[in-house]
Amino acid sequence: MPRAVTTRRKAVTTLIAWTIGLLIFFPILWTVLTSFKSEADAIAIPPKFLNFDWTLANYVTVQERSNYFRHFWNSVVISFGSTLIGLLIAIPAAWSMAFVPGRRTRDILMWMLSTKMLPAVGVLVPIYLLARNTGLLDTRILLVGVLTLINLPIIVWMLYTYFREIPAEILEAARMDGATLRSEILYVLTPMAIPGIASTLLLNVILAWNEAFWTLNLTAARSAPLTAFIASYSSPEGLFYAKLSAASTMAIAPILILGWFSQKQLVRGLTFGAVK
Amino acid sequence: MSTKASRTAARLMISPAVILLLGWMIVPLSMTLYFSFLRYNLLMPGMESWAGFENYHYFFTDPAFMAALRNTLVLVGGVLTITVIGGILIALLLDQPFWGQGIVRLLVLAPFFVMPTVSALVWKNMFMNPVNGVFAWLARSVGLQPYDFLTHAPLASIIGIVAWQWLPFAALILLTALQSLNSEQMEAAEMDGAGPLARFWFITLPHLARAITVVILIQTIFLLSIFAEILVTTNGGPGTASTNLTFLVYMQSLLQFDVGLGSAGGVVAIILANIVAIFLMRMIGKNLDA
Numbered sequence: 001m002p003r004a005v006t007t008r009r010k011a012v013t014t015l016i017a018w019t020i021g022l023l024i025f026f027p028i029l030w031t032v033l034t035s036f037k038s039e040a041d042a043i044a045i046p047p048k049f050l051n052f053d054w055t056l057a058n059y060v061t062v063q064e065r066s067n068y069f070r071h072f073w074n075s076v077v078i079s080f081g082s083t084l085i086g087l088l089i090a091i092p093a094a095w096s097m098a099f100v101p102g103r104r105t106r107d108i109l110m111w112m113l114s115t116k117m118l119p120a121v122g123v124l125v126p127i128y129l130l131a132r133n134t135g136l137l138d139t140r141i142l143l144v145g146v147l148t149l150i151n152l153p154i155i156v157w158m159l160y161t162y163f164r165e166i167p168a169e170i171l172e173a174a175r176m177d178g179a180t181l182r183s184e185i186l187y188v189l190t191p192m193a194i195p196g197i198a199s200t201l202l203l204n205v206i207l208a209w210n211e212a213f214w215t216l217n218l219t220a221a222r223s224a225p226l227t228a229f230i231a232s233y234s235s236p237e238g239l240f241y242a243k244l245s246a247a248s249t250m251a252i253a254p255i256l257i258l259g260w261f262s263q264k265q266l267v268r269g270l271t272f273g274a275v276k
Numbered sequence: 277m278s279t280k281a282s283r284t285a286a287r288l289m290i291s292p293a294v295i296l297l298l299g300w301m302i303v304p305l306s307m308t309l310y311f312s313f314l315r316y317n318l319l320m321p322g323m324e325s326w327a328g329f330e331n332y333h334y335f336f337t338d339p340a341f342m343a344a345l346r347n348t349l350v351l352v353g354g355v356l357t358i359t360v361i362g363g364i365l366i367a368l369l370l371d372q373p374f375w376g377q378g379i380v381r382l383l384v385l386a387p388f389f390v391m392p393t394v395s396a397l398v399w400k401n402m403f404m405n406p407v408n409g410v411f412a413w414l415a416r417s418v419g420l421q422p423y424d425f426l427t428h429a430p431l432a433s434i435i436g437i438v439a440w441q442w443l444p445f446a447a448l449i450l451l452t453a454l455q456s457l458n459s460e461q462m463e464a465a466e467m468d469g470a471g472p473l474a475r476f477w478f479i480t481l482p483h484l485a486r487a488i489t490v491v492i493l494i495q496t497i498f499l500l501s502i503f504a505e506i507l508v509t510t511n512g513g514p515g516t517a518s519t520n521l522t523f524l525v526y527m528q529s530l531l532q533f534d535v536g537l538g539s540a541g542g543v544v545a546i547i548l549a550n551i552v553a554i555f556l557m558r559m560i561g562k563n564l565d566a
Contacts, residue, residue: 096290259388263381
Protein backbone atom coordinates (compact mmCIF):
# COMPACT_ATOMS: atom_id res chain seq x y z
CA MET A 1 0.00 0.00 0.00
CA PRO A 2 1.48 3.37 -0.97
CA ARG A 3 2.02 5.64 1.93
CA ALA A 4 -0.13 8.72 2.27
CA VAL A 5 1.62 11.87 1.17
CA THR A 6 0.50 15.40 1.84
CA THR A 7 -0.48 17.47 -1.18
CA ARG A 8 2.00 20.11 -0.15
CA ARG A 9 4.87 17.64 -0.18
CA LYS A 10 3.72 16.26 -3.50
CA ALA A 11 3.65 19.76 -4.98
CA VAL A 12 7.20 20.47 -3.82
CA THR A 13 8.42 17.15 -5.24
CA THR A 14 6.66 17.91 -8.51
CA LEU A 15 8.39 21.25 -8.76
CA ILE A 16 11.85 19.83 -8.06
CA ALA A 17 11.42 16.80 -10.32
CA TRP A 18 10.17 18.86 -13.27
CA THR A 19 12.99 21.37 -12.86
CA ILE A 20 15.61 18.64 -12.91
CA GLY A 21 13.90 16.79 -15.75
CA LEU A 22 13.72 19.92 -17.89
CA LEU A 23 17.35 20.84 -17.10
CA ILE A 24 18.54 17.41 -18.23
CA PHE A 25 16.35 17.57 -21.31
CA PHE A 26 17.23 21.18 -22.12
CA PRO A 27 20.13 20.52 -24.56
CA ILE A 28 17.81 18.39 -26.69
CA LEU A 29 14.99 20.93 -26.53
CA TRP A 30 17.44 23.69 -27.41
CA THR A 31 18.71 21.73 -30.42
CA VAL A 32 15.18 21.20 -31.70
CA LEU A 33 14.31 24.88 -31.24
CA THR A 34 17.53 26.04 -32.90
CA SER A 35 16.82 23.86 -35.90
CA PHE A 36 13.84 26.11 -36.69
CA LYS A 37 15.79 29.38 -36.42
CA SER A 38 17.67 31.35 -39.03
CA GLU A 39 21.47 31.20 -38.59
CA ALA A 40 21.39 34.79 -37.29
CA ASP A 41 18.76 33.96 -34.68
CA ALA A 42 20.64 30.83 -33.71
CA ILE A 43 23.64 32.80 -32.45
CA ALA A 44 21.69 35.82 -31.20
CA ILE A 45 22.71 37.21 -27.82
CA PRO A 46 20.66 37.07 -25.67
CA PRO A 47 19.45 33.72 -26.99
CA LYS A 48 15.96 33.71 -28.47
CA PHE A 49 13.86 31.10 -26.82
CA LEU A 50 10.55 31.10 -28.69
CA ASN A 51 10.38 34.63 -30.08
CA PHE A 52 12.01 34.04 -33.46
CA ASP A 53 10.75 33.57 -37.00
CA TRP A 54 10.18 29.87 -37.34
CA THR A 55 11.57 28.43 -40.54
CA LEU A 56 12.06 25.05 -42.15
CA ALA A 57 14.86 26.36 -44.37
CA ASN A 58 17.60 24.50 -42.49
CA TYR A 59 16.00 21.14 -43.10
CA VAL A 60 15.79 21.90 -46.80
CA THR A 61 19.39 23.14 -46.95
CA VAL A 62 20.78 20.16 -45.07
CA GLN A 63 19.12 17.78 -47.48
CA GLU A 64 20.11 19.72 -50.59
CA ARG A 65 23.71 20.38 -49.70
CA SER A 66 24.69 17.03 -48.31
CA ASN A 67 22.13 14.53 -49.48
CA TYR A 68 21.01 13.92 -45.94
CA PHE A 69 18.65 11.09 -46.73
CA ARG A 70 21.40 8.98 -48.16
CA HIS A 71 23.10 8.99 -44.75
CA PHE A 72 19.79 8.49 -43.02
CA TRP A 73 19.15 5.48 -45.22
CA ASN A 74 22.66 4.17 -44.46
CA SER A 75 21.81 4.35 -40.76
CA VAL A 76 18.57 2.50 -41.35
CA VAL A 77 20.23 -0.24 -43.40
CA ILE A 78 23.12 -0.67 -40.99
CA SER A 79 21.11 -0.69 -37.77
CA PHE A 80 18.17 -2.79 -38.95
CA GLY A 81 20.36 -5.02 -41.13
CA SER A 82 22.78 -5.87 -38.35
CA THR A 83 19.94 -6.40 -35.86
CA LEU A 84 17.92 -8.69 -38.14
CA ILE A 85 20.90 -10.83 -39.09
CA GLY A 86 21.88 -10.91 -35.44
CA LEU A 87 18.40 -12.12 -34.48
CA LEU A 88 18.50 -14.79 -37.17
CA ILE A 89 21.70 -16.20 -35.69
CA ALA A 90 20.80 -15.63 -32.05
CA ILE A 91 17.24 -16.94 -31.88
CA PRO A 92 18.16 -20.61 -32.44
CA ALA A 93 21.12 -20.32 -30.10
CA ALA A 94 19.18 -18.65 -27.29
CA TRP A 95 16.23 -20.97 -27.82
CA SER A 96 18.29 -24.11 -27.42
CA MET A 97 20.23 -22.76 -24.45
CA ALA A 98 17.01 -21.83 -22.68
CA PHE A 99 15.08 -25.02 -23.40
CA VAL A 100 17.76 -27.67 -23.79
CA PRO A 101 20.42 -26.47 -21.38
CA GLY A 102 23.54 -28.62 -21.33
CA ARG A 103 26.43 -28.78 -18.94
CA ARG A 104 28.31 -26.15 -20.86
CA THR A 105 25.46 -23.69 -21.51
CA ARG A 106 26.51 -21.42 -18.70
CA ASP A 107 30.11 -21.34 -19.87
CA ILE A 108 29.07 -20.57 -23.43
CA LEU A 109 26.88 -17.69 -22.24
CA MET A 110 29.64 -16.26 -20.11
CA TRP A 111 32.16 -16.61 -22.90
CA MET A 112 29.86 -14.84 -25.35
CA LEU A 113 29.52 -12.01 -22.88
CA SER A 114 33.30 -11.82 -22.56
CA THR A 115 33.65 -11.12 -26.29
CA LYS A 116 31.52 -8.01 -25.75
CA MET A 117 34.08 -6.76 -23.27
CA LEU A 118 36.79 -6.78 -25.87
CA PRO A 119 37.62 -3.07 -26.37
CA ALA A 120 36.99 -2.09 -29.98
CA VAL A 121 40.31 -0.33 -30.25
CA GLY A 122 42.12 -3.60 -29.55
CA VAL A 123 41.00 -4.99 -32.89
CA LEU A 124 40.79 -1.72 -34.83
CA VAL A 125 44.00 -2.25 -36.80
CA PRO A 126 43.33 -5.79 -38.08
CA ILE A 127 39.70 -5.06 -38.94
CA TYR A 128 40.70 -1.90 -40.76
CA LEU A 129 43.42 -3.72 -42.72
CA LEU A 130 41.20 -6.70 -43.52
CA ALA A 131 38.50 -4.33 -44.75
CA ARG A 132 40.94 -2.35 -46.84
CA ASN A 133 42.53 -5.41 -48.40
CA THR A 134 39.19 -6.94 -49.31
CA GLY A 135 37.88 -3.67 -50.73
CA LEU A 136 35.10 -3.56 -48.14
CA LEU A 137 36.17 -0.29 -46.56
CA ASP A 138 33.37 2.29 -46.68
CA THR A 139 30.66 -0.21 -47.60
CA ARG A 140 27.42 -0.85 -45.76
CA ILE A 141 28.03 -4.60 -45.91
CA LEU A 142 31.13 -4.22 -43.77
CA LEU A 143 29.31 -2.11 -41.19
CA VAL A 144 26.37 -4.53 -41.06
CA GLY A 145 28.82 -7.39 -40.49
CA VAL A 146 30.85 -5.65 -37.80
CA LEU A 147 27.82 -4.36 -35.91
CA THR A 148 26.15 -7.77 -36.09
CA LEU A 149 29.18 -9.31 -34.42
CA ILE A 150 29.62 -6.68 -31.73
CA ASN A 151 25.95 -6.80 -30.75
CA LEU A 152 25.45 -10.54 -31.10
CA PRO A 153 26.33 -11.28 -27.45
CA ILE A 154 23.75 -8.74 -26.24
CA ILE A 155 21.11 -10.19 -28.58
CA VAL A 156 21.76 -13.75 -27.42
CA TRP A 157 21.70 -12.72 -23.78
CA MET A 158 18.53 -10.67 -24.02
CA LEU A 159 16.71 -13.41 -25.86
CA TYR A 160 18.00 -15.98 -23.40
CA THR A 161 16.65 -14.08 -20.39
CA TYR A 162 13.25 -13.78 -22.12
CA PHE A 163 13.10 -17.37 -23.31
CA ARG A 164 14.08 -18.68 -19.89
CA GLU A 165 10.92 -17.16 -18.45
CA ILE A 166 8.72 -19.24 -20.72
CA PRO A 167 7.70 -22.15 -18.47
CA ALA A 168 8.98 -25.51 -19.66
CA GLU A 169 5.81 -27.19 -18.37
CA ILE A 170 3.85 -25.60 -21.16
CA LEU A 171 6.02 -27.47 -23.65
CA GLU A 172 5.47 -30.75 -21.85
CA ALA A 173 1.76 -30.15 -21.84
CA ALA A 174 1.84 -29.50 -25.58
CA ARG A 175 3.83 -32.67 -26.12
CA MET A 176 1.38 -34.70 -24.06
CA ASP A 177 -1.35 -33.39 -26.29
CA GLY A 178 0.59 -34.80 -29.21
CA ALA A 179 2.09 -31.63 -30.61
CA THR A 180 4.94 -32.18 -33.05
CA LEU A 181 8.15 -30.20 -32.72
CA ARG A 182 7.00 -28.01 -35.58
CA SER A 183 3.64 -27.13 -34.14
CA GLU A 184 5.24 -26.77 -30.73
CA ILE A 185 7.50 -24.06 -32.07
CA LEU A 186 4.85 -22.47 -34.26
CA TYR A 187 1.84 -22.40 -31.93
CA VAL A 188 3.28 -22.54 -28.43
CA LEU A 189 6.70 -20.96 -28.33
CA THR A 190 6.52 -18.29 -31.01
CA PRO A 191 3.54 -16.40 -29.57
CA MET A 192 5.19 -16.42 -26.15
CA ALA A 193 8.56 -15.40 -27.52
CA ILE A 194 7.47 -12.53 -29.75
CA PRO A 195 7.39 -9.80 -27.08
CA GLY A 196 10.95 -10.69 -26.03
CA ILE A 197 12.14 -10.76 -29.62
CA ALA A 198 10.49 -7.40 -30.29
CA SER A 199 12.17 -5.73 -27.33
CA THR A 200 15.51 -7.22 -28.29
CA LEU A 201 15.08 -5.86 -31.79
CA LEU A 202 14.19 -2.43 -30.49
CA LEU A 203 17.11 -2.12 -28.11
CA ASN A 204 19.62 -3.36 -30.64
CA VAL A 205 18.44 -1.02 -33.35
CA ILE A 206 19.01 1.81 -30.87
CA LEU A 207 22.48 0.58 -29.95
CA ALA A 208 23.46 0.08 -33.61
CA TRP A 209 22.01 3.44 -34.65
CA ASN A 210 24.15 5.26 -32.09
CA GLU A 211 27.31 3.17 -32.48
CA ALA A 212 30.10 5.65 -33.09
CA PHE A 213 33.43 3.86 -33.05
CA TRP A 214 33.27 1.53 -36.02
CA THR A 215 30.98 3.79 -38.04
CA LEU A 216 33.47 6.64 -37.68
CA ASN A 217 36.54 4.58 -38.45
CA LEU A 218 35.32 2.34 -41.25
CA THR A 219 33.24 4.71 -43.37
CA ALA A 220 33.82 7.72 -45.58
CA ALA A 221 31.46 9.66 -47.83
CA ARG A 222 29.75 6.70 -49.46
CA SER A 223 28.44 4.54 -46.63
CA ALA A 224 28.61 6.98 -43.70
CA PRO A 225 25.60 6.66 -41.41
CA LEU A 226 24.32 9.64 -39.44
CA THR A 227 26.86 9.30 -36.63
CA ALA A 228 29.70 9.85 -39.10
CA PHE A 229 27.80 12.43 -41.16
CA ILE A 230 27.12 14.59 -38.09
CA ALA A 231 30.79 14.35 -37.15
CA SER A 232 31.61 16.24 -40.35
CA TYR A 233 30.00 19.28 -38.72
CA SER A 234 32.91 19.45 -36.28
CA SER A 235 35.14 21.19 -38.82
CA PRO A 236 35.21 24.99 -38.43
CA GLU A 237 33.62 25.66 -41.82
CA GLY A 238 30.69 23.56 -40.70
CA LEU A 239 29.91 25.88 -37.83
CA PHE A 240 26.29 26.58 -38.66
CA TYR A 241 24.28 26.09 -35.50
CA ALA A 242 20.87 26.03 -37.14
CA LYS A 243 21.91 23.52 -39.78
CA LEU A 244 23.78 21.40 -37.27
CA SER A 245 20.63 21.44 -35.16
CA ALA A 246 18.40 20.44 -38.05
CA ALA A 247 20.67 17.56 -39.00
CA SER A 248 20.90 16.50 -35.35
CA THR A 249 17.18 16.70 -34.74
CA MET A 250 16.47 14.41 -37.69
CA ALA A 251 19.20 12.04 -36.52
CA ILE A 252 17.96 11.67 -32.95
CA ALA A 253 14.19 12.05 -33.25
CA PRO A 254 13.32 8.57 -34.59
CA ILE A 255 15.57 6.79 -32.13
CA LEU A 256 14.47 8.92 -29.19
CA ILE A 257 10.89 7.87 -29.83
CA LEU A 258 11.83 4.21 -30.16
CA GLY A 259 13.90 4.55 -27.00
CA TRP A 260 11.04 5.97 -24.99
CA PHE A 261 8.97 2.96 -25.92
CA SER A 262 11.70 0.55 -24.90
CA GLN A 263 12.64 2.00 -21.53
CA LYS A 264 11.58 -1.09 -19.59
CA GLN A 265 13.58 -3.46 -21.77
CA LEU A 266 16.55 -1.17 -21.66
CA VAL A 267 17.39 -2.01 -18.07
CA ARG A 268 17.21 -5.72 -18.59
CA GLY A 269 19.04 -5.67 -21.92
CA LEU A 270 21.90 -3.47 -20.87
CA THR A 271 22.51 -5.21 -17.57
CA PHE A 272 22.35 -8.67 -19.14
CA GLY A 273 19.49 -9.53 -16.84
CA ALA A 274 21.41 -8.60 -13.69
CA VAL A 275 18.85 -5.90 -12.82
CA LYS A 276 15.21 -6.37 -13.68
CA MET B 277 14.78 -34.83 -19.75
CA SER B 278 16.45 -33.86 -23.01
CA THR B 279 17.00 -36.69 -25.44
CA LYS B 280 20.18 -37.31 -27.35
CA ALA B 281 18.54 -36.10 -30.58
CA SER B 282 17.41 -32.84 -29.04
CA ARG B 283 20.87 -32.28 -27.64
CA THR B 284 22.39 -32.69 -31.08
CA ALA B 285 19.83 -30.28 -32.48
CA ALA B 286 20.62 -27.83 -29.73
CA ARG B 287 24.31 -28.01 -30.52
CA LEU B 288 23.59 -27.35 -34.18
CA MET B 289 21.48 -24.35 -33.28
CA ILE B 290 24.13 -22.80 -31.08
CA SER B 291 27.04 -23.37 -33.43
CA PRO B 292 26.54 -20.49 -35.91
CA ALA B 293 26.61 -17.96 -33.09
CA VAL B 294 29.56 -19.64 -31.40
CA ILE B 295 31.60 -20.02 -34.60
CA LEU B 296 31.01 -16.41 -35.64
CA LEU B 297 31.96 -15.01 -32.26
CA LEU B 298 34.95 -17.31 -32.02
CA GLY B 299 36.16 -16.08 -35.41
CA TRP B 300 35.48 -12.47 -34.44
CA MET B 301 37.56 -12.94 -31.34
CA ILE B 302 40.43 -15.11 -32.48
CA VAL B 303 41.25 -13.73 -35.93
CA PRO B 304 41.63 -10.03 -35.16
CA LEU B 305 43.03 -10.65 -31.69
CA SER B 306 45.82 -12.85 -32.93
CA MET B 307 46.52 -10.36 -35.71
CA THR B 308 46.75 -7.51 -33.20
CA LEU B 309 49.06 -9.57 -31.04
CA TYR B 310 51.21 -10.50 -34.06
CA PHE B 311 51.39 -6.93 -35.40
CA SER B 312 52.38 -5.65 -31.99
CA PHE B 313 55.70 -7.49 -32.34
CA LEU B 314 56.40 -6.13 -35.83
CA ARG B 315 57.98 -3.00 -37.21
CA TYR B 316 55.07 -2.27 -39.49
CA ASN B 317 54.17 1.11 -40.96
CA LEU B 318 51.53 1.49 -43.64
CA LEU B 319 53.58 4.20 -45.31
CA MET B 320 56.40 1.71 -45.87
CA PRO B 321 54.72 -1.39 -47.23
CA GLY B 322 56.87 -4.49 -47.62
CA MET B 323 59.29 -3.33 -44.92
CA GLU B 324 57.76 -5.31 -42.06
CA SER B 325 60.27 -6.94 -39.76
CA TRP B 326 60.31 -8.59 -36.34
CA ALA B 327 60.64 -6.06 -33.58
CA GLY B 328 60.36 -8.07 -30.39
CA PHE B 329 59.15 -5.90 -27.54
CA GLU B 330 60.32 -2.68 -29.18
CA ASN B 331 56.77 -1.39 -29.77
CA TYR B 332 55.81 -2.06 -26.18
CA HIS B 333 58.96 -0.39 -24.95
CA TYR B 334 58.28 2.64 -27.14
CA PHE B 335 54.61 2.73 -26.16
CA PHE B 336 55.30 2.60 -22.43
CA THR B 337 58.10 5.18 -22.55
CA ASP B 338 56.09 7.55 -24.77
CA PRO B 339 54.99 10.45 -22.53
CA ALA B 340 51.70 10.39 -24.41
CA PHE B 341 51.01 6.94 -22.99
CA MET B 342 51.21 8.04 -19.36
CA ALA B 343 49.06 11.07 -20.20
CA ALA B 344 46.54 8.86 -22.00
CA LEU B 345 46.45 6.35 -19.16
CA ARG B 346 45.91 9.12 -16.63
CA ASN B 347 43.23 10.73 -18.81
CA THR B 348 41.48 7.40 -19.27
CA LEU B 349 41.33 6.86 -15.53
CA VAL B 350 40.23 10.45 -14.80
CA LEU B 351 37.58 10.23 -17.51
CA VAL B 352 36.17 6.93 -16.27
CA GLY B 353 36.43 7.94 -12.61
CA GLY B 354 34.93 11.38 -13.17
CA VAL B 355 31.97 10.15 -15.17
CA LEU B 356 31.33 7.30 -12.72
CA THR B 357 31.36 9.63 -9.73
CA ILE B 358 28.92 12.07 -11.33
CA THR B 359 26.57 9.45 -12.75
CA VAL B 360 26.42 7.23 -9.67
CA ILE B 361 25.84 10.02 -7.16
CA GLY B 362 23.57 11.92 -9.54
CA GLY B 363 21.82 8.71 -10.50
CA ILE B 364 21.05 7.82 -6.88
CA LEU B 365 19.68 11.29 -6.19
CA ILE B 366 17.52 11.29 -9.31
CA ALA B 367 16.29 7.76 -8.66
CA LEU B 368 15.31 8.73 -5.09
CA LEU B 369 13.51 11.78 -6.43
CA LEU B 370 11.63 9.96 -9.18
CA ASP B 371 10.60 7.28 -6.71
CA GLN B 372 8.58 9.85 -4.76
CA PRO B 373 4.98 10.41 -5.75
CA PHE B 374 4.50 13.55 -7.87
CA TRP B 375 2.46 14.80 -10.80
CA GLY B 376 3.69 13.88 -14.27
CA GLN B 377 6.03 11.08 -13.19
CA GLY B 378 5.87 9.37 -16.57
CA ILE B 379 6.81 12.52 -18.50
CA VAL B 380 9.66 13.50 -16.20
CA ARG B 381 11.02 9.99 -16.47
CA LEU B 382 11.05 10.30 -20.26
CA LEU B 383 12.76 13.69 -20.06
CA VAL B 384 15.48 12.32 -17.79
CA LEU B 385 15.99 9.26 -19.96
CA ALA B 386 16.24 11.15 -23.26
CA PRO B 387 19.99 11.96 -23.36
CA PHE B 388 20.83 8.26 -23.40
CA PHE B 389 19.35 7.94 -26.87
CA VAL B 390 21.27 10.83 -28.39
CA MET B 391 24.11 9.63 -30.59
CA PRO B 392 27.57 10.54 -29.22
CA THR B 393 28.54 12.76 -32.14
CA VAL B 394 25.35 14.81 -31.82
CA SER B 395 25.59 15.31 -28.09
CA ALA B 396 29.27 16.22 -28.29
CA LEU B 397 28.74 18.76 -31.08
CA VAL B 398 25.66 20.29 -29.49
CA TRP B 399 27.47 20.78 -26.18
CA LYS B 400 30.62 22.02 -27.87
CA ASN B 401 29.00 24.59 -30.15
CA MET B 402 25.74 25.63 -28.61
CA PHE B 403 26.66 25.48 -24.93
CA MET B 404 30.42 25.62 -24.40
CA ASN B 405 31.40 27.94 -27.24
CA PRO B 406 33.03 30.98 -25.55
CA VAL B 407 31.37 33.47 -27.95
CA ASN B 408 27.96 32.18 -28.92
CA GLY B 409 27.33 29.46 -26.36
CA VAL B 410 24.57 29.47 -23.79
CA PHE B 411 27.12 29.22 -20.96
CA ALA B 412 29.00 32.26 -22.28
CA TRP B 413 25.76 34.23 -22.31
CA LEU B 414 24.91 33.09 -18.77
CA ALA B 415 28.39 34.08 -17.57
CA ARG B 416 28.17 37.50 -19.20
CA SER B 417 24.69 38.16 -17.90
CA VAL B 418 25.94 37.81 -14.32
CA GLY B 419 29.03 39.87 -15.12
CA LEU B 420 31.60 37.09 -15.44
CA GLN B 421 34.11 36.44 -18.21
CA PRO B 422 32.99 33.62 -20.54
CA TYR B 423 35.09 30.52 -20.01
CA ASP B 424 36.56 28.62 -22.95
CA PHE B 425 35.71 25.18 -21.61
CA LEU B 426 37.23 22.98 -24.31
CA THR B 427 40.51 24.91 -24.45
CA HIS B 428 41.16 25.42 -20.75
CA ALA B 429 39.47 22.37 -19.26
CA PRO B 430 39.14 19.91 -22.14
CA LEU B 431 39.03 16.74 -20.08
CA ALA B 432 36.58 18.14 -17.54
CA SER B 433 34.34 19.34 -20.38
CA ILE B 434 34.34 15.91 -21.99
CA ILE B 435 33.58 14.36 -18.61
CA GLY B 436 30.60 16.69 -18.40
CA ILE B 437 29.32 15.73 -21.84
CA VAL B 438 29.76 12.01 -21.30
CA ALA B 439 28.21 12.20 -17.83
CA TRP B 440 25.14 13.86 -19.35
CA GLN B 441 24.82 10.91 -21.71
CA TRP B 442 25.20 8.25 -19.01
CA LEU B 443 23.32 9.85 -16.11
CA PRO B 444 19.97 8.58 -17.50
CA PHE B 445 21.31 5.04 -17.64
CA ALA B 446 22.45 5.09 -14.02
CA ALA B 447 19.25 6.79 -12.88
CA LEU B 448 17.00 4.35 -14.71
CA ILE B 449 18.74 1.24 -13.41
CA LEU B 450 18.90 2.54 -9.86
CA LEU B 451 15.24 3.55 -10.05
CA THR B 452 14.32 0.06 -11.21
CA ALA B 453 16.25 -1.40 -8.30
CA LEU B 454 14.70 1.08 -5.88
CA GLN B 455 11.21 0.09 -6.91
CA SER B 456 11.83 -3.48 -5.80
CA LEU B 457 12.57 -2.25 -2.27
CA ASN B 458 10.22 -3.70 0.28
CA SER B 459 8.15 -0.82 1.61
CA GLU B 460 7.13 -2.70 4.76
CA GLN B 461 10.72 -2.78 5.87
CA MET B 462 10.88 0.97 5.34
CA GLU B 463 7.74 1.53 7.36
CA ALA B 464 8.97 -0.69 10.17
CA ALA B 465 12.19 1.31 10.33
CA GLU B 466 10.22 4.53 10.33
CA MET B 467 8.05 3.33 13.21
CA ASP B 468 11.15 2.39 15.13
CA GLY B 469 12.17 6.03 14.81
CA ALA B 470 14.83 5.84 12.11
CA GLY B 471 15.25 9.23 10.42
CA PRO B 472 15.34 9.65 6.63
CA LEU B 473 19.16 9.67 6.55
CA ALA B 474 19.44 6.55 8.68
CA ARG B 475 16.86 4.80 6.53
CA PHE B 476 18.76 5.75 3.39
CA TRP B 477 22.08 4.65 4.83
CA PHE B 478 20.99 1.39 6.45
CA ILE B 479 18.19 0.19 4.17
CA THR B 480 18.17 1.91 0.77
CA LEU B 481 21.89 1.98 0.10
CA PRO B 482 22.55 -1.68 0.97
CA HIS B 483 19.55 -2.61 -1.18
CA LEU B 484 21.02 -0.61 -4.07
CA ALA B 485 24.54 -1.97 -3.66
CA ARG B 486 24.14 -4.63 -6.27
CA ALA B 487 22.60 -2.29 -8.86
CA ILE B 488 25.30 0.30 -8.17
CA THR B 489 27.97 -2.31 -8.80
CA VAL B 490 26.33 -3.30 -12.07
CA VAL B 491 26.10 0.34 -13.15
CA ILE B 492 29.76 0.94 -12.35
CA LEU B 493 30.99 -2.15 -14.16
CA ILE B 494 28.89 -1.77 -17.30
CA GLN B 495 29.62 1.91 -17.62
CA THR B 496 33.32 1.25 -17.16
CA ILE B 497 33.30 -1.13 -20.12
CA PHE B 498 31.75 1.57 -22.33
CA LEU B 499 33.69 4.47 -20.83
CA LEU B 500 37.07 2.85 -21.43
CA SER B 501 36.23 3.07 -25.14
CA ILE B 502 35.08 6.69 -25.32
CA PHE B 503 36.05 7.88 -28.77
CA ALA B 504 33.52 9.90 -30.76
CA GLU B 505 33.11 12.58 -28.09
CA ILE B 506 36.86 13.25 -28.11
CA LEU B 507 37.15 13.13 -31.90
CA VAL B 508 34.55 15.80 -32.56
CA THR B 509 35.28 18.13 -29.64
CA THR B 510 39.00 18.39 -28.92
CA ASN B 511 40.65 15.83 -31.17
CA GLY B 512 42.58 14.74 -28.11
CA GLY B 513 44.09 18.16 -27.49
CA PRO B 514 45.33 20.63 -26.69
CA GLY B 515 48.49 18.50 -26.84
CA THR B 516 47.47 15.28 -25.17
CA ALA B 517 45.27 16.95 -22.57
CA SER B 518 42.16 15.00 -23.55
CA THR B 519 43.67 11.95 -25.26
CA ASN B 520 42.54 8.69 -23.74
CA LEU B 521 43.95 5.25 -24.51
CA THR B 522 41.41 4.52 -27.25
CA PHE B 523 42.13 7.81 -28.96
CA LEU B 524 45.90 7.38 -28.65
CA VAL B 525 45.77 3.98 -30.35
CA TYR B 526 43.54 5.44 -33.07
CA MET B 527 46.02 8.25 -33.70
CA GLN B 528 49.02 5.96 -33.81
CA SER B 529 47.48 3.41 -36.13
CA LEU B 530 45.15 5.33 -38.44
CA LEU B 531 46.71 8.79 -38.44
CA GLN B 532 50.41 7.96 -38.13
CA PHE B 533 49.96 4.60 -39.85
CA ASP B 534 52.19 2.89 -37.29
CA VAL B 535 50.45 -0.47 -37.19
CA GLY B 536 53.02 -2.05 -34.89
CA LEU B 537 52.83 0.65 -32.24
CA GLY B 538 49.05 0.96 -32.51
CA SER B 539 48.69 -2.78 -32.04
CA ALA B 540 50.87 -2.74 -28.94
CA GLY B 541 48.56 -0.04 -27.58
CA GLY B 542 45.57 -2.18 -28.52
CA VAL B 543 46.95 -5.10 -26.51
CA VAL B 544 47.41 -2.82 -23.49
CA ALA B 545 43.81 -1.60 -23.87
CA ILE B 546 42.57 -5.19 -23.99
CA ILE B 547 44.43 -6.09 -20.81
CA LEU B 548 43.01 -3.06 -19.02
CA ALA B 549 39.46 -3.86 -20.10
CA ASN B 550 39.88 -7.46 -19.07
CA ILE B 551 40.65 -6.50 -15.50
CA VAL B 552 37.26 -4.80 -15.32
CA ALA B 553 35.55 -7.55 -17.27
CA ILE B 554 36.56 -10.25 -14.80
CA PHE B 555 34.69 -8.49 -11.99
CA LEU B 556 31.64 -7.85 -14.13
CA MET B 557 31.47 -11.45 -15.33
CA ARG B 558 31.54 -12.69 -11.74
CA MET B 559 28.58 -10.49 -10.86
CA ILE B 560 26.53 -11.60 -13.83
CA GLY B 561 27.56 -15.22 -13.40
CA LYS B 562 26.32 -15.22 -9.83
CA ASN B 563 22.98 -13.95 -11.03
CA LEU B 564 22.75 -16.78 -13.53
CA ASP B 565 22.77 -19.37 -10.75
CA ALA B 566 20.12 -17.58 -8.73
